[in-house]
Amino acid sequence: MKKRKIKLIHEVRAVKTRKELANIVKAQRISERVLNDVLKKLDTGISEIKIANFIKKTYISHGVNVLAFPPIVAFGKNTANIHHEPNKTKLKVGDMIMFDFGCTVNNYCSDMTRTYFWGEPNKKQKKIYESVLEAQNRVLVVLARGEKRAKIIDRIARSFLTKKFRNNFKHGLGHGVGTVIHEWPNFKPKSEDLLPAMCVMTVEPGIYLKGFGGVRIEDMVLITKKSCKNLTKIPKSLQKIILSPII
Numbered sequence: 001m002k003k004r005k006i007k008l009i010h011e012v013r014a015v016k017t018r019k020e021l022a023n024i025v026k027a028q029r030i031s032e033r034v035l036n037d038v039l040k041k042l043d044t045g046i047s048e049i050k051i052a053n054f055i056k057k058t059y060i061s062h063g064v065n066v067l068a069f070p071p072i073v074a075f076g077k078n079t080a081n082i083h084h085e086p087n088k089t090k091l092k093v094g095d096m097i098m099f100d101f102g103c104t105v106n107n108y109c110s111d112m113t114r115t116y117f118w119g120e121p122n123k124k125q126k127k128i129y130e131s132v133l134e135a136q137n138r139v140l141v142v143l144a145r146g147e148k149r150a151k152i153i154d155r156i157a158r159s160f161l162t163k164k165f166r167n168n169f170k171h172g173l174g175h176g177v178g179t180v181i182h183e184w185p186n187f188k189p190k191s192e193d194l195l196p197a198m199c200v201m202t203v204e205p206g207i208y209l210k211g212f213g214g215v216r217i218e219d220m221v222l223i224t225k226k227s228c229k230n231l232t233k234i235p236k237s238l239q240k241i242i243l244s245p246i247i
Helices: 002-014 018-041 048-061 076-080 123-144 150-164
Strands: 072-075 096-101 112-118 174-176 183-187 200-203 206-209 213-216 219-223 228-230
Touching (some): 002 183, 076 096, 076 213, 096 213, 112 123, 123 150, 123 200, 123 219, 150 183, 183 200
Antiparallel strands (some): 174 183, 200 219, 206 213, 219 228
16 A cells, blocks of 8 residues: 555656656756856866766756756766766777766756767767667657557667667666656566656667777657657757867
């Protein structure tokens, strides 16, 4: 009985009112402005920790004092670490760059990951990126068709990526977002969760190759009664994420 009561609380929290959704969208729009500022700050030789500190300061300049979680900034081989903590690693031409960050507005969180290339990517880097993007797009198509079974949705991305890169998608496909960054429901292989209408989910497939690097692409998606709406507006096509190094 107690277990069922807890689940009901989770279910109630998952369904967002218009006001709650507005807070999440506002937090996301602020994060997108911060990311655009960060991309202008990048320079060959700059360190992860300097960019992470810049992210924090830029949020403050946009009127945000509380982040959803400590920002992830990873360059080069560090992008293979799912929960990398920014350090003194410096950006080099040819590196992959991963940003994962979010903020809160009236206690409601945003969450977004983008991967970039500092200069023209090599063939393997392109293959990883395009595979992860295709996996995400396949999931978005299924969500748009009204699929609500979490494990089926997870399987769409996982089965596709497993054929490309064996056993290198090492986390769940996504999670609910609300007043905490990880809410019910969850996209996992064994999840029995059913997505309620008006919940906000992340869709974040990733591939991580130790010693080489990784790619994760994360959008927040509103689940509607019969479809979905992507709440993330930052471009992610291969052409848009290749950055020109400043020499």
